[in-house]
Amino acid sequence: MRATGRDASSPSVARPLYALLFLSPWLMTFLVFWLYPLAFSFLLSFCDYDVFRAGAFRWTGLDNVVRLFSDDRFRQAFGNTLFFVVGTTPVTTLLALALALLVERVRNLQNLFRSAFFLPSIISMVVIATIFKSFYAPDGFLNAVMAFAGFQKHAWLVETAWAMPAIMAMDVWSSIGYYMVLFLAALKSVPAHLYEAAEVDGAGEWAQFRHITLPQIRGMILFVIVINIIRGWQVFPEIFTLTRGGPLGTTDTLVHRVYEAAFRYHEMGYASAMAWVLFAVIMAMSLVQMRLLREKHR
Amino acid sequence: MLREVLRVAGSAGRLMAVMVMLAIFCAPAAAETELVFWNFWDQKFIAPVIARFEAEHPGVKIRSEQLNWGNGLDKIVVALANGKAPDICELGSTWTGKFMSEGVLIDITERVSDLRPRYHLWEPATWEGRIYGMPWLVGTRVLFYNRALFKAAGLDPDIPPRTWDELLIAAKAIHQPDKGIYGFGVNAGEGHILYKKFLPFVWGNGGSILDGQGNFCFDSPATREALEFYRRLMAFGLKEKQDILDDAFKKGRLGLEISGSWNFAKYPKEAPDLDFGTALIPPPGEGRGRSCSFLGGQILVLFKNCRDTQAATEFLRFLTKAENTLPITKEALVSFPTDKAAYDDDFFRKNPKLGVFVKQMETGVHPPVHPLWIELESIINDAVEKVLYGSPVDEVLGAAATAYERVRLQFDDRRKASAPVPSSAGSSIPVAGTIALPVWAMVLLVLIAAGTVANAILLIFIYGEVKKNAA
Numbered sequence: 001m002r003a004t005g006r007d008a009s010s011p012s013v014a015r016p017l018y019a020l021l022f023l024s025p026w027l028m029t030f031l032v033f034w035l036y037p038l039a040f041s042f043l044l045s046f047c048d049y050d051v052f053r054a055g056a057f058r059w060t061g062l063d064n065v066v067r068l069f070s071d072d073r074f075r076q077a078f079g080n081t082l083f084f085v086v087g088t089t090p091v092t093t094l095l096a097l098a099l100a101l102l103v104e105r106v107r108n109l110q111n112l113f114r115s116a117f118f119l120p121s122i123i124s125m126v127v128i129a130t131i132f133k134s135f136y137a138p139d140g141f142l143n144a145v146m147a148f149a150g151f152q153k154h155a156w157l158v159e160t161a162w163a164m165p166a167i168m169a170m171d172v173w174s175s176i177g178y179y180m181v182l183f184l185a186a187l188k189s190v191p192a193h194l195y196e197a198a199e200v201d202g203a204g205e206w207a208q209f210r211h212i213t214l215p216q217i218r219g220m221i222l223f224v225i226v227i228n229i230i231r232g233w234q235v236f237p238e239i240f241t242l243t244r245g246g247p248l249g250t251t252d253t254l255v256h257r258v259y260e261a262a263f264r265y266h267e268m269g270y271a272s273a274m275a276w277v278l279f280a281v282i283m284a285m286s287l288v289q290m291r292l293l294r295e296k297h298r
Numbered sequence: 299m300l301r302e303v304l305r306v307a308g309s310a311g312r313l314m315a316v317m318v319m320l321a322i323f324c325a326p327a328a329a330e331t332e333l334v335f336w337n338f339w340d341q342k343f344i345a346p347v348i349a350r351f352e353a354e355h356p357g358v359k360i361r362s363e364q365l366n367w368g369n370g371l372d373k374i375v376v377a378l379a380n381g382k383a384p385d386i387c388e389l390g391s392t393w394t395g396k397f398m399s400e401g402v403l404i405d406i407t408e409r410v411s412d413l414r415p416r417y418h419l420w421e422p423a424t425w426e427g428r429i430y431g432m433p434w435l436v437g438t439r440v441l442f443y444n445r446a447l448f449k450a451a452g453l454d455p456d457i458p459p460r461t462w463d464e465l466l467i468a469a470k471a472i473h474q475p476d477k478g479i480y481g482f483g484v485n486a487g488e489g490h491i492l493y494k495k496f497l498p499f500v501w502g503n504g505g506s507i508l509d510g511q512g513n514f515c516f517d518s519p520a521t522r523e524a525l526e527f528y529r530r531l532m533a534f535g536l537k538e539k540q541d542i543l544d545d546a547f548k549k550g551r552l553g554l555e556i557s558g559s560w561n562f563a564k565y566p567k568e569a570p571d572l573d574f575g576t577a578l579i580p581p582p583g584e585g586r587g588r589s590c591s592f593l594g595g596q597i598l599v600l601f602k603n604c605r606d607t608q609a610a611t612e613f614l615r616f617l618t619k620a621e622n623t624l625p626i627t628k629e630a631l632v633s634f635p636t637d638k639a640a641y642d643d644d645f646f647r648k649n650p651k652l653g654v655f656v657k658q659m660e661t662g663v664h665p666p667v668h669p670l671w672i673e674l675e676s677i678i679n680d681a682v683e684k685v686l687y688g689s690p691v692d693e694v695l696g697a698a699a700t701a702y703e704r705v706r707l708q709f710d711d712r713r714k715a716s717a718p719v720p721s722s723a724g725s726s727i728p729v730a731g732t733i734a735l736p737v738w739a740m741v742l743l744v745l746i747a748a749g750t751v752a753n754a755i756l757l758i759f760i761y762g763e764v765k766k767n768a769a
Contacts, residue, residue: 019757027753039745050712051379052400058715137542139478158487158538160687247487248687263372264672 045272052266064273074274077245077252080164084253085232087168093224096176100183101209114181121178129241132170133157157243160250167238167251175231179224186220187213226289233282254278331606332359333613334384338370338596343626351616358609360386378402383601386610388434391422391595391664392671398425399669404600405430409611417618418636421664423597432614435623436595437633438662439494439558440654441465441580445573447472447479447553458577462499462527465554465580466534472553473534481534483543483555486686491540493665493679494592495556499524501663502590503582507674508666514702516678517695523582525682525691532686548572556591559655563631576654578661593662595633634659673705 020027048060068074103113120128135141136156143153156166194212203211214221236255239245245252245260254274262271337344341364348360363384365373371393377383389397397403407429414420423431445455451471459465469481485492500506505520536543536552544561546552548569556579565572578589598614600607616622620640627634628645634655635641646652665671681698685691 020753023757030753035745048712048715051375052396052402138536138538138546155487155538163487243487244489246489246683248683263369263375264676266375 041272041275044269045276047269048267049269050266051268060269064270065277067270068273068277073249073252074254074257076249077254077257080249080251081233081235081253083164084168084171084235085229087165088171088232089225089228091168092172092175092179092228093221095172096179096224097183097221099176099180100187101213103180104184104187114184117177117180119177120174123174125174125237126241128170128174129238132166133242136166158247160247163243163247163251167242170242171235171238175228179228182220182224183217186217190216222289222292226286229285229289230282233278233285330357330359331609332361333386333604333606333610335360335362335386335388335613336365336370336374336384337362337388338365338367339388339626340364340630343630346625347617347622350622351613354616355609355612358606358613360613378601381603383603385600385604385606386613387599387601389431389597389599391419391433391597392675394422394431394597394599395425395667395671396669397599398430398667402602403430404602404604404607406432406600406607406611406614409607410615413615416638418638418659419593419595419597419664422595422667423599425667431597431599432611432618433636434596434598434618435626435633436593436636436659437558438591438593438655438659439498439556439579440591440658441554441577442547442557442561443468443554443575443577444472444547444550444552445575446550451553455573455575458575459554459580461580461583463583466527466531469531469534469554475536479551479553480536480546481553482531482536483547483552483557484528484532484535484537484686485540485543486537486683487539489676489679492682492686493675494594496524496528496682497663497665497678498556498579498590498592499528499582502579502587504587506666507678508668512668514699514706516681516702517699521695522691525685525694527582528682529685529691537686547574558632559634559652560630560632562651563629576651578654578658589658589661591658591662593659593664595636670702670705670709674702677701677705 045064046059046061047057048063049057099117103110103117106113137143138153138155142156146153154162156162190213194216195208198208198212234255235253236259239251239253239256240259243251245256255278258271258274258278261267261274335344335348341362344362348362352359365388367390371390374383374387374389383402405428410429410432413432417433419433419436420429423429423433441458443455443458448455448468451468453468453471459468465482471481472479473481485495497507500516500521503520503524505516505518505524507514507516509515536546538546540557543552543555544557544564547555547557548561548564550569550572579591581587581589598617600610600614604610618635618637620635620637620643623635623637624640624643624645627640640646641656646656666674668674677698680701681694684694684697
């Protein structure tokens with residue numbers, strides 16, 4: 001039943017070679033555009049390499065990593081990024097879930113709501129940031145609302161206390177729709193008979209949510225949190241468009257630091273070292289979360 | 299019949315032979331030098347000039363490619379590292395220190411030195427007495443003041459502030475934040491602009507960033523005084539980004555700001571009724587110090603891989619002529635020609651507000667042309683920003699000196715490291731390609747090979763799994 005004549009005639013070792021051949025277009029691009037740069041940046045992270053001063057290219061071992069730990073700016077950027085991740089992830093996840101629950105209840109025009117909330121996530125972050133720049137301006141919309149409500153006006157992107165929260169709020173707004181759609185999909189896949197049974201047993205709305213919906217979509221919740229955290233560590237276009245790390249470095253993030261080191265100060269080795277530290281952080285966090293995800297599933 | 303065919307074939311063959319020969323003979327004659335020119339301007343300004351140049355210089359073609367200020371420098375650096383730098387390139391005048399000192403530009407001293415007396419802004423094109431670029435455009439900033447707000451505050455609109463004290467008094471008189479009216483525009487929240495606005499106060503007060511020997515002397519009493527003054531001024535100011543300050547001034551809600559000629563391009567359409575004046579940036583006191591402003595501009599350079607230095611220099615000389623730069627100035631109003639002949643034009647003579655810019659330019663100071671300027675710029679910017687946000691002046695200046703010391707040591711380190719192999723850096727452009735030492739190449743190859751093998755193993759494994767599942 002298993003081995004047909006044709007299968008037996010072709011040596012089983014040749015198959016993977018054919019597969020390799022057919023996969024070669026992808027393999028080539030993988031090698032040239034992924035593996036090679038990856039390997040190169042890994043090597044660079046142990047070197048001192050100023051693009052302008054190629055003659056001074058040299059192996060410095062762990063100097064770059066040591067320097068990272070005494071670099072105030074890097075430490076500040078690390079703290080800021082952590083703040084960004086810790087600040088945006090729960091808010092985005094909870095709001096997206098709440099929004100999904102709301103939209104799911106809407107019977108008429110559900111598509112309209114879904115598209116409306118999803119819209120920001122297909123707009124380029126640079127465009128969103130440019131729009132928010134005028135939104136946060138001294139005589140922008142936000143200040144008009146603040147003044148109308150009797151609150152003090154703020155220079156949102158210039159005050160050290162407000163710049164980062166302002167960017168975080170923008171990020172939450174722009175990414176919420178994407179996660180809402182993910183949650184909607186998860187909610188749709190919860191079997192309806194569970195709710196019917198619960199209703200028969202006299203379970204209220206909250207009890208249904210707590211004991212049926214939440215356990216059923218737990219996988220998706222964890223997935224959203226993981227993606228959110230990974231994205232949060234890599235935050236860059238918002239920063240680059242709105243503040244470039246200012247004021248006083250309060251919105252400086254890790255990727256922005258990598259950018260500055262590489263393209264402003266041309267220190268490719270140092271920038272690579274930073275990028276690999278960032279990689280290690282994200283990797284470690286993702287591994288921890290994968291573990292959690294697995295345990296919860298059992 | 300057969301003969302007919304042969305005849306046709308024969309003549310066709312002859313024709314082809316002639317064509318091939320023509321092609322061979324004509325090829326060298328028709329081969330044009332195409333020079334790639336990277337610049338930051340809308341092509342509508344550049345294309346007509348190139349067309350005129352090409353008409354005058356048959357055989358030379360210029361291909362213009364536009365960069366943007368957001369990531370232009372990144373692109374140039376990456377291209378340089380890959381050995382793909384353009385033949386001709388426009389550089390911001392604060393970048394040239396690095397490029398010139400690293401020896402990636404062509405020395406054009408002999409080809410342009412006759413133009414020296416006729417042009418502005420040679421300083422950022424000169425390194426150790428040699429000229430590595432052609433000044434193209436130059437820009438400065440002056441004091442803008444709102445005459446209507448001056449009148450409303452009981453100040454004489456015909457007498458703009460002439461000293462630091464008068465500037466402070468004017469800002470104080472105008473400042474009414476609860477009504478949305480602010481005295482002086484203080485730049486904040488942007489990394490690359492604040493120093494341009496603050497340094498004029500240091501320079502005007504006799505201070506500087508590096509002394510004659512190249513030592514850091516920014517932490518001098520002159521800077522201290524300027525910082526203290528700036529902080530006092532800030533009490534009557536709007537602390538915001540440049541475009542927001544310009545906008546507030548345009549809407550008549552900002553009394554005074556230091557800004558550039560780009561504003562003139564907007565006023566006629568967006569704020570035709572704005573009653574404003576321009577004035578020189580005030581010196582510290584009457585008879586003390588001098589009026590100073592930041593001077594910056596664009597320098598045209600040739601990278602070492604330029605394919606035709608002769609033609610490229612011709613193009614630089616052509617492009618920078620007053621008649622070719624004036625149209626850009628008149629329309630974009632961002633910077634002015636470096637060619638002094640342009641200033642006889644009615645455009646400057648009949649507009650006193652622009653005249654102030656021309657006058658300010660005479661006492662303008664270009665920041666140090668130094669290989670570490672990018673680092674210095676951020677050190678200075680950080681220092682001023684820290685003071686604006688409330689840090690004590692002494693602490694900030696001490697930290698700036700320390701930061702510079704660290705950067706300088708690292709730079710010296712690198713220079714020493716690259717010194718033993720001057721031949722490799724001297725003859726060709728030091729690019730990434732030349733660092734491909736055999737060892738590195740080997741390591742990389744091994745890694746790539748390992749990757750391929752890993753992939754193959756993975757594939758075989760997947761294949762096995764699929765087979766198992768199928769079974």
